[in-house]
Amino acid sequence: MSAVAAKPTAGSAMNPAAMAIGGVMFLILIGICYFIYPIGVMPLILIVVGGVLIGFGVHFVPVGGAPAAMGQAPGIATGVAMLAAGGGLAGLFGGAWAAAAGQDALVVVITGGIGGGLMMAITCMMVNFVYVFGMGIPAASGKVAKDPITGDTQAEYKSQGTEGHGLPFISFVGGVLGGIFAGAGGTLIYLELLEVYTAALPTVMGITATQVVPIAVSAAGMFAVGMFLVNAVLTAYNITGTIEGPHDPKFKRWPRSVVASAVASALCGLVAILIVAM
Amino acid sequence: MEHIVFGIGITALTGALATVAGSAEDTESNIGSQGDPNSQVQLAPQMGFLHRIFNKAVAGEPPAYGLWCALGAGLAWAFMAMQFNAVLAIVLGSVLAVFVQGVYATTAYVGRTASLSKFGQPVYVDILKSMTTVTMAHAFIAIFATVALCQLINGALGHPFPLPLLGLVWGIALGAAGSATGNPYYGKERQYQNQKFGAGVPISASGNIVRYAEAGERNSLDNGWFTTKIGGSAAGVCFGLIVFLELWRTVLFEQVAAGWGAIVVGVLMILVFTVIDRYIEVWARKNYGPYTEAKEASS
Amino acid sequence: MTVKVEVIEGGIPHNKIMIAGIVSTLVCLYLTYLNVLTSTEMFSFFGGLAVIAALIWGSHTIKVLCSYGIGTGVPSAGMIAFGSGVIAMLLATKFGFYAPIVAAVLAAIIGFILGYVSNNILNMKIPAMVQALTEMAVVGALSLMGFAALITGGFTFAGLTTGHVTVMGMTLLTHEQSFLGGCLIAVAFLLGAIAIQHPFNACLGPGWTQDRMLMLTAECGFLSMLVAAIMSFALISTGSALISLIIAIIGWAYTYNEYMVLSKRDAAAWLDAKPIPEVEGH
Numbered sequence: 026m027s028a029v030a031a032k033p034t035a036g037s038a039m040n041p042a043a044m045a046i047g048g049v050m051f052l053i054l055i056g057i058c059y060f061i062y063p064i065g066v067m068p069l070i071l072i073v074v075g076g077v078l079i080g081f082g083v084h085f086v087p088v089g090g091a092p093a094a095m096g097q098a099p100g101i102a103t104g105v106a107m108l109a110a111g112g113g114l115a116g117l118f119g120g121a122w123a124a125a126a127g128q129d130a131l132v133v134v135i136t137g138g139i140g141g142g143l144m145m146a147i148t149c150m151m152v153n154f155v156y157v158f159g160m161g162i163p164a165a166s167g168k169v170a171k172d173p174i175t176g177d178t179q180a181e182y183k184s185q186g187t188e189g190h191g192l193p194f195i196s197f198v199g200g201v202l203g204g205i206f207a208g209a210g211g212t213l214i215y216l217e218l219l220e221v222y223t224a225a226l227p228t229v230m231g232i233t234a235t236q237v238v239p240i241a242v243s244a245a246g247m248f249a250v251g252m253f254l255v256n257a258v259l260t261a262y263n264i265t266g267t268i269e270g271p272h273d274p275k276f277k278r279w280p281r282s283v284v285a286s287a288v289a290s291a292l293c294g295l296v297a298i299l300i301v302a303m
Numbered sequence: 304m305e306h307i308v309f310g311i312g313i314t315a316l317t318g319a320l321a322t323v324a325g326s327a328e329d330t331e332s333n334i335g336s337q338g339d340p341n342s343q344v345q346l347a348p349q350m351g352f353l354h355r356i357f358n359k360a361v362a363g364e365p366p367a368y369g370l371w372c373a374l375g376a377g378l379a380w381a382f383m384a385m386q387f388n389a390v391l392a393i394v395l396g397s398v399l400a401v402f403v404q405g406v407y408a409t410t411a412y413v414g415r416t417a418s419l420s421k422f423g424q425p426v427y428v429d430i431l432k433s434m435t436t437v438t439m440a441h442a443f444i445a446i447f448a449t450v451a452l453c454q455l456i457n458g459a460l461g462h463p464f465p466l467p468l469l470g471l472v473w474g475i476a477l478g479a480a481g482s483a484t485g486n487p488y489y490g491k492e493r494q495y496q497n498q499k500f501g502a503g504v505p506i507s508a509s510g511n512i513v514r515y516a517e518a519g520e521r522n523s524l525d526n527g528w529f530t531t532k533i534g535g536s537a538a539g540v541c542f543g544l545i546v547f548l549e550l551w552r553t554v555l556f557e558q559v560a561a562g563w564g565a566i567v568v569g570v571l572m573i574l575v576f577t578v579i580d581r582y583i584e585v586w587a588r589k590n591y592g593p594y595t596e597a598k599e600a601s602s
Numbered sequence: 603m604t605v606k607v608e609v610i611e612g613g614i615p616h617n618k619i620m621i622a623g624i625v626s627t628l629v630c631l632y633l634t635y636l637n638v639l640t641s642t643e644m645f646s647f648f649g650g651l652a653v654i655a656a657l658i659w660g661s662h663t664i665k666v667l668c669s670y671g672i673g674t675g676v677p678s679a680g681m682i683a684f685g686s687g688v689i690a691m692l693l694a695t696k697f698g699f700y701a702p703i704v705a706a707v708l709a710a711i712i713g714f715i716l717g718y719v720s721n722n723i724l725n726m727k728i729p730a731m732v733q734a735l736t737e738m739a740v741v742g743a744l745s746l747m748g749f750a751a752l753i754t755g756g757f758t759f760a761g762l763t764t765g766h767v768t769v770m771g772m773t774l775l776t777h778e779q780s781f782l783g784g785c786l787i788a789v790a791f792l793l794g795a796i797a798i799q800h801p802f803n804a805c806l807g808p809g810w811t812q813d814r815m816l817m818l819t820a821e822c823g824f825l826s827m828l829v830a831a832i833m834s835f836a837l838i839s840t841g842s843a844l845i846s847l848i849i850a851i852i853g854w855a856y857t858y859n860e861y862m863v864l865s866k867r868d869a870a871a872w873l874d875a876k877p878i879p880e881v882e883g884h
Binding site for chain 2: 040090091093094095096097099102103104107108110111112114115117118119121122123124125128129132133135136139140142143144146148149150152153154155156157158159160161162163164175177181182183185186187189190192193194197198201222232237238242243246247250279
Binding site: 048257 | 681690708722724763787788789
């Protein structure tokens with residue numbers, strides 16, 4: 026991981042002009058899709074919803090980075106983009122399976138979400154397990170005096186010279202929620218692209234519907250992974266690398282990320298859909 | 304019925320493979336010192352604490368393991384397309400992926416240490432020679448187990464994703480689970496063994512990692528033994544549970560209530576783990592007690 | 603507490619590397635088109651060389667970007683590069699002969715918009731951000747196209763989605779045993795994403811030198827070409843794959859050796875089984 030000193034950024038300031046330009050870009054992209062490939066507009070909008078879910082969901086995941094690996098900060102000691110990717114992809118795995126079993130779209134997306142949430146729940150539980158039973162350190166948050174959900178006081182359980190450690194209950198819940206949103210978002214992107222490709226590729230490539238299945242699944246899966254990573258990295262940029270969970274003040278930056286994810290997902294989704302339009 | 308019994312059997316096997324993979328992954332990343340704790344290995348010479356620890360700065364564990372497992376799976380897929388036997392294909396794929404991993408590990412150690420020349424940190428060629436093969440061996444176990452479970456998921460359980468994509472998905476998940484569980488144990492307990500047990504490392508102690516071991520100077524090989532004490536097993540159980548429970552709830556309940564059965568079971572599992580986590584947290588607060596009195600502490 | 607990086611200036615300026623990179627990548631990609639002109643697959647290895655050229659350029663871009671301290675790790679930059687590049691690359695393959703140029707242009711547009719979004723909407727306000735993300739998206743798309751050309755012999759959509767399988771002596775067309783059908787693109791994605799960020803990540807520190815990092819990039823590129831060439835045995839003729847493999851092995855051995863020589867030059871000391879040196883005060 027990087028050892029570069031973090032340059033103080035412009036912080037949590039919102040940039041209304043840029044957000045407005047982002048909104049305009051988003052509408053232009055939807056418009057382009059409408060003109061070139063009208064039946065692709067609904068899938069594109071759903072892909073954007075999926076991307077926004079990912080971007081928003083990653084804000085919930087508690088990531089502590091390098092200090093967490095030494096018990097100096099609360100959160101999980103991994104990079105935020107890749108931890109979210111781990112959870113979201115586990116969810117996508119489950120969702121893709123449900124899609125192949127021919128389930129209804131809502132069931133597929135929720136299955137993906139639950140898969141991601143389950144992975145994060147197990148991981149967060151084991152993190153606390155190692156902290157408590159392997160290292161003898163209770164969980165404590167550095168950003169709030171009392172846990173918003175359980176009301177546990179945090180300050181006296183923080184060891185001296187640290188910003189907190191482990192996963193207080195709010196961070197655990199944040200992790201699970203993050204996994205659910207990210208898994209659901211990734212699965213939604215996959216499902217929409219899969220539907221577009223299975224519908225349109227047979228005519229484009231001149232083959233039958235059954236023959237196109239491996240191509241459609243692989244292309245949709247690969248794009249889902251790619252867009253997942255793009256959205257997760259944009260969120261990582263938004264929170265500048267570490268966040269304790271939904272109670273962290275940095276969480277209030279989420280509107281910026283929603284706009285950013287919307288634009289990025291619309292752009293990538295448009296390009297992905299145009300493969301069958303051109 | 305037979306179909307479900309077969310599915311459960313495969314699920315159990317993949318769960319076992321996943322546990323082995325998780326344990327080997329964490330052991331390997333601690334022997335090589337990869338991921339977030341590695342920032343301390345990088346920082347120590349800058350604070351004047353020269354050391355003989357392997358500095359394997361190859362991204363973090365999720366992307367790195369994503370690559371090794373996807374590569375192993377892709378090579379296995381190619382070999383199987385050339386009509387190789389499936390087991391042989393997976394073994395060959397894992398061997399070649401491990402070769403790539405070993406090369407990346409050596410270039411990372413040499414590169415990072417050479418860039419710290421200003422602080423006098425030498426490159427120890429004997430560390431390169433002894434550590435690399437050990438990390439490669441553990442990585443082989445992790446990669447082989449992961450690619451094998453991907454092949455079972457694709458071939459025996461009928462998942463639509465092709466083998467390389469499954470390798471990517473489970474490789475990243477393996478790295479994320481192993482890294483989350485094992486990193487603090489290595490970072491705090493092993494690297495900062497000289498700090499008081501039962502508390503996080505104070506910021507003032509950054510960089511002052513343990514460099515002298517029970518006998519002679521600490522090297523990373525001992526981290527393997529240390530990791531298996533609890534960190535490796537915890538990481539193994541974590542990834543094993545993830546794979547097993549995800550497959551179990553799908554195989555058994557996918558057809559119940561048009562897919563809602565699997566969702567309900569998933570939600571129940573999440574609630575169970577939430578309860579366990581809350582129990583652990585409360586247990587720690589009750590049994591370890593606070594560091595200071597509630598009134599005196601400042602937020 | 604994190605480590606401070608002092609950026610050492612000097613060496614070849616970035617813009618020169620960028621121009622050299624884009625020209626050589628496009629040239630190498632078009633040289634694979636000789637496959638079509640000569641109806642063989644012998645020139646697939648140029649795809650691997652295209653990857654190496656793109657990676658050398660891309661790793662220097664990452665160095666420029668990450669020297670500003672973006673707050674997250676270096677690997678994320680590689681991921682966003684290839685995440686945006688893969689989508690551009692696949693659309694571009696539909697344009698037949700013009701695929702590499704379309705890929706570069708399309709990826710540049712995507713990267714530019716992502717850079718604008720990061721710098722302005724996410725308020726990162728890093729001077730080099732927009733140009734860096736643009737360049738990295740292009741690098742991502744062209745590297746993936748190079749991998750595709752190396753493994754399948756061409757960069758057209760039809761070539762990436764069809765393969766051959768021998769059943770009882772007959773050769774049949776199949777979509778499952780292809781670059782896209784078998785999702786080898788996922789392997790290429792990660793190979794490139796790790797290879798692009800590894801050189802800067804591994805040479806990070808106050809003693810960073812440009813020639814050592816670029817030599818490491820070449821080594822990572824040849825290593826990726828090596829394993830991709832092994833995977834290509836399943837999709838192109840054995841002779842052509844063997845050519846790619848031999849070139850990759852020779853290239854890798856040479857660059858790895860050179861990298862070790864350069865590291866020995868730069869290291870404080872190159873010791874074999876010696877104790878930790880005594881530093882006063884510690």
